[in-house]
Amino acid sequence: MYDDRTRKLDGYYAHLEYVAEEKQLARMEGIEEGIEKGRAEGAITTIVGLIKDGILTIENGAKRLNISESELTAYLS
Template sequence: MYDERTGQLDHQWATYAYAREEGIEYGMQRGIQQGMQQGMERGKIGTIVNLVKEGIIAKEVGAKKLNITEKEFESYLQEM
């Protein structure tokens, strides 16, 4: 038997399902955006590391372009 309480519960479950789907979609969009930002940052770091390794720019300039210390930049030079 379908009564008012059952209708309220159905509505509540539908609301939860909708909110869940919206949350998943929002989370996926944020993840994609963050991934793109991290990828661009890694690309920038890689480009500057390559310029330093090829002797085109000085290590000090590379660190300055990335807004990091020379010591931090050294770790990127060793890593890449």
């Protein structure tokens, strides 16, 4: 009986450790995704600013961002 209870507790603690590790991995993935999204939004803001200042054309801006001209035009609005 004691061995059975000890085995169940060991399994439970192993499960808790696994869940904690998965939670940490998910958190790190979310942080990385947020950083990438922030970089992309920053690049779009910069390109839009250059287009509005007349330094860059919409065509060149779209090429630099790897998006279509119509998508970039939507950000200009």
